[in-house]
Every structure is written in structure tokens, then in C-alpha cells.
Amino acid sequence: APAVPDDCVITLSVADVSKTFKQVNIHKAAGPDGFPGRVLRACTDQLASVFTDIFNLSLTESVIHTCFKQTTIVPVPKKVKVTCLNDYRPVALTSVAMKFFERLVMAHINTIIPETLDPLQFAYRPNRSTDDAISIALHTALSHLDKRNTNVRMLFIDYSSAFNTILPTKLITKLRTLGLNTSLCNLIQDILTGRPQVVRVGNNTSATLILNTGAPQGCVLIPLLYSLFTDDYVAKHNSNIIIKFADDTTVVGLITNMTRQPIGRRSETSPST
Template sequence: MQSERPHAGQAPPTVQSPCIRQEFSFRPVPVSVVTKLLRKQKMKYQSGPDQIPAMLLKISAPAIANPVATLINESLATGYIPKLWKTARVVPIHKSGDSTLVSNYRPISLLPVMSKVLEKCVYTQLRDYYQYWNYLTPDQSGFRPNHSTTTALLKVCNDIQAGMEQGNLTGAIFLDFAKAFDTVDHGILLEKLKNSGIGDRTLTWFQSYVSDRSQYVSISGSSSFPLPVTCGVPQGSILGPLLFTIFINDLPNVCKASTVHMYADDTVIYTSKPNLPQLEAVLQEQFTEVEKWIKSNKLFLNTDKTVTMLFGTAPKLHKLQNPHLCVGTISNGTLTTVTSLKYLGMWLDPNLSFGPHIEKLSSKLYPKLGALYRNKSCLSPAVRKQIVQQMLMPAIDYGDVVYAAAPQTHLHKLTTLYNSFCRFALQCNYMTHHCDMLKQLNWPSLESRRTLHLSSLVFKSISGSCHPT
């Protein structure tokens, strides 16, 4: 993909945070920290390109921590990373469908365990530095402590709901980056690291980190020849997600007339206006600026999958003759407008009724419940209860604080589904009252579960262990 990378006519926009007053440099890593990291390794025989399994490092942690700490500190001091630590073994895992199609495989990148220990030391120092200076944009929820997809969904949905309450229409553009992590330009990334306060001496280490990397494919005992990796952040790495966050940290700065929210590369741009012409004008202007930013940063936007969506109350949308957004691209195309969209695992609809989400959730879980019923003779009561709690309920619990305000007609469908779970766990008939089932199982009602999850989220937000939306 490197050969297809666009050439920008101007330098990419970068941001020097005014709050940063101290240059970042590495601190020596104590042996105690290295010992702790080695002991945290999983008991796995699987190894990376260096053929050293994590289990071996874990067991021998007390004996090797001192020399490993010396190697790590030498790397940080000299700005050099051994080439073997920058080699990835890619194992293709078949997802589904035709096994002869490459698109039906998911690549799993395995890096040397030693490189991950080194990266963890760097990640901790770099993360603490950015947190101390409050450098990362609050519009990014991915790969950050006290953030989650739920907090991101709450932020976006609350803003849209606020627009509805003011009688406005809200237009949103959901961006689809093509292989965003794999197309990060190393030169631009290093420039952005420098602008974020990374000193020249420390920047040498990051330059060594992203350069001279390679990967090979390993399958069925055979391995390909290694090929160079000339762009992108390393997949399966510790530092990769944070570096990507830094790379797109300045994207919200080009959208001064709208709101941007990101979860990793899942990005949505939205704004609220009293009428459709004003809304389209602002979104068009903002999207043009975003396309310029994408081009100058040498990323790729999949315009076929980048879509728009119009939100508003049912009466407000009903008054429109053509309730669609018209947003054009630089290449003279037009973005598709949709009436239902899956965003961060939740289906959104124009009225934020969450009806489509609940319908799709029910359609997904009822067949699974049917399959379990067909095998009920093989399952003990304890196993049936555990299956419901660990395999079925997480799907209902996900995002329940977001869709809690859905109309009761929709929420009742989930209550019926929940009662079916209870009947399966207890193997009782349809005449058994749901209150009796919940009492016997010692489970709360679905409404109580949502209240509990919301209360927990509010408490975490107040106590500082969750990002306030």
C-alpha cells in the first residue's frame, strides 16, 4: 500500500500544545519494574520470531531481570532497538467462508516478548507524560484509561439528544478509514511526536522503533521470507495504539464548527442546526476540511463506507420532504445517507429510539437460546445458569445505560428475552411467573440491572475512575 500513498501539496497540520513546558526524555527503568513485567507474562508456550516463549521469561524472571533491565536502559540511552525485536511473525487465522480467499483470514501479529517488555516501559513513561500535560484531545476515547466504548456512545448520543430537545436537526458523518493503523506515515508520526514535546535525543529511539521493521507469515509449519514494513504502527504491539492516538490527535482542530469524537479510528463528525440547508452547509465545509487533513496526513478514506445520518424527532423529520443529507467529496462524489448504522457495537436510528438495536439483539440471541434448548439434556442446572450469565447476558448488558431511555415497547422485548433466559436456566414452563424465577435464581430484574450499571457509571465518573460524558 506504500506505493499508492498520496503526496500532499502542503505539510500536514500539527499542533504544539501550549501547556507543555518540559521536554520528554526517558528515565532509567528500575530492575524491580522489569521483574514485575516479566512475572506478568502469561504461561504460554507460543513464541515470537525470537523463539523465546513468554512462559520461560516468566519462570526465570528473578534470574534474568537484572540483565534485561540493563538491555532496556541501554536501548533507551542509545536510541537503538535490535532488529530481531522489530520482526513480527504473522499467523493467519481463518474466520469463516472459503478458506482459499485471503480476505477470510485474520492476521495475528506475534512480536518478541522482550520487545513487549521494552515497549511497556516506554508506554508507561510516555502515557504519564501526556496525561500530566493534558496533551491528548478529550475527543478521543480509544486506548485511554477511564474511557470505553460506552462512554463514547454516551457522549455522542447525549449530544444528539440535546439537539432534539432544542428542536434542532443533527447531522453526522461516520468516517471509515482504510487500514488506518497500517498506513501511518513514519515521517509525519515522528514530526508529531516532536511537536508533542519529545526531545531530539529521545526521538532517535522512536525513529529506530518505527524504521527497519519486517514481518513474515507463518502457517502450517512453513514460513515466508521476511518483507520490510515501511509504514504503519506495529500491530500487536504495546506502543502502537498510543502512537496512533498521537497521530490523529490534531484531527478535531480542523473541525471548528462541529464536534468530533473518536474511538481509535472510529470517527464521527456531527453538528446541530435548526434546518436542513444550514446543517448541510456546515457539514459540507467541515467534511472538506477533514478530507484535506486526511490527504495531508497521507491516510486513506473509504468514501464508499463513509456515510451520513440525519437525527431528529419524528415530527421534525416528518416535515422534511427529503430527509437526507447531501455531502459531497473532493472527488465529486456524494456520501451515502443511511437510516440505520452500527456504531461501536450499537445500532443507531434517526430518532434514537434504539428499536433497530433491540430488534437485531433479539434476532441474534433467540437462535442461540434455541440451540441451547436442543442440548439442554447435556447441561446441568449450574452450567445452564453460567451459560446465561457469561454468554448471553453480556450482549444485553452492553450499552444498556445508553439505550435505557428507549420507549417501553422496545425495552419490553428485552424483558421477554430475559425471561426466556431465566426459563432456560431453571427449565420451568411458561406458566411460571417471572418474579418467582428471578427470586429462585437470585437475579435482579432487567430494569434493576440497568439502574445498577448507570449508578456504577455515575459513581466512577464522580470519583474520577471513569471519564465524565
């Protein structure tokens, strides 16, 4: 796809912001700024124009105010009896307004990404779902098994903290190759860097830590960005296929004559690089 002109800046309308605010889940907890979603929904007519100006200024300057990037991590036990740190799930409380801003940016990105993306990535693509990914995996395996002297091996890959290990500089390089312009790339880099984070347990709050890698849990943009980041993570051998749904990956190895063949080879840029 041809590169988007560098002077092309997204401009949001009051109608865009108003429509998004009316979709807020009023039962979600407020972020570190204490601004609850129910206020955005109840006062959409009064606040939409104000936030439209704020969002458009951020888009023009490619900068997000620090108050929108703050994150409070609340450890929530996964089980009744906690024996180690892994028994906690870190729940991230982020700005409700920021989530809606990210949704608007994500909607724009979906309109400009090239149609030549990996067809076996099923996350954040029109008319695709996990059901489609499962169907492709099963159809590929069963079709191969219909042949004589064949075997199939499946490898299910679960990357540990995949979203938290993304390096923004490498992500931006990849996004540029996919046609995102300088203004949008700079905005995304600013969203993912210089993020103040604290951990809250009961009435106790830790000192602030500034993060410059990865993204907080619940970040609306990051699953889409991760799928773009790993777009060229594809099978390099015709004996297998790699099916992806964001960071969930399944390798289907098609074996003929009951001899082992290579599972595949990572592309030069894979989730671990």
C-alpha cells in the same frame, strides 16, 4: 507543554521490569525468537536484571536490536469457507520481551504528554473508556434534538489498515510538537523502521521483507502513537463534533432548521496524510 530536555533519557529499574514480567499471559504464543512468556514469568527473579540492562542500553542508544523487531505473520481464516484474501486475518507473532519493553515506554509517554490534547479522544487517557465516548455522542445528539427544527447525522469512519499506513517521519514530527524529546523520538522511529517480516503458512515461510512504514498488528505502542498522530484531527465547524477512540472515529453532525451544514473539515494533518 514545555519540551523535555534532549539529554533526558528514560532509565528503567529492575523493579519496573520485574513487575511487568509478572503480568505476562503464559498462554500467548512465543514470537519469532521462540522465547515463551511463561519463561519470563517463571524466571523473573533471574532474568529481570538482564533485561533491564538490555532495555536501558536500547533507551540510551535509541536503538532496538533487530531480533526484537522481527515479526512472523500467520494468516488465520475468518470463516470456514475462504473465498478471497480478505477472508484471512493476519496474526502477527512478535517478541514477548519487546511487548513488555513497549509497555514500559508507553507508561513513560503517558506521564509526559500535554494535558491540552483533544478532549474528544478517549483512547489511552486516564479514567476514559468507550462507554464515555458513546455517552458523549448520544448526549450531544439528544441534546440537539431537544431543540425545534433540528436533525442529527452520524458518520462512522473505519480506516482501512490505519496503523499500517503511518509514516514514521511524519509521526516523529508530530511527537516533537507534543514535547517528546529527541532521544525518545529516535527510539520510536527505530522501533517502527527496519522491521524484518515473514509470512508463515503451515511449514512454509516466505522470504524476509524489511518494512519501514506502519506497525505490526499487536504492537503495544502503536494505538497510543496513532492517537497522538491524529490529535489535531478535529472538527473545524461548530455544527459537528468528532469523537475518537484510537482509529475508531464518529462524526456527529448537528443540523438546524433542517438545512444541511458542513460535516467538517480535516485538519492539515489527518490519518490519510
